[in-house]
Amino acid sequence: EAVSNDATIEDALQVGLDKVADKVITTGSDMMGLIPSECSREFLEIYEAADLVIAKGMGNAETITEIKIKVPHLLLLRTKCSNVASYFGVERNKNIAKILYPR
Secondary structure, X not given: XXXXXXXXXXXXXXXXXXXXXXXXXXXXXXXXXXXXXXXXXXXXXXXXXXOOEEEEOHHHHHHHOOOOOOOXXXXXXXXXXXXXXXXXXXXXXXXXXXXXXXX
């Protein structure tokens, strides 16, 4: 079930994401964002083999910016709070796309 306004796997299938993506899966966790220690083995295998990760939402952005990434990550989010807006250097309630590169 969705937390807040998160998209579910059912939402992804309803809009046809499975028709354009190689595979559509969840993290296997009920946690908001990407917390590798909470993710399923299936998710981690696919995540670690990816050449690019596209992550939607503030929860993903807040957690991905705290982990070491190995490939570029495209974050798509709305800055719903002042802390996140400040982190990305924009005003609150802005839609943004930000590419993070491995360091």
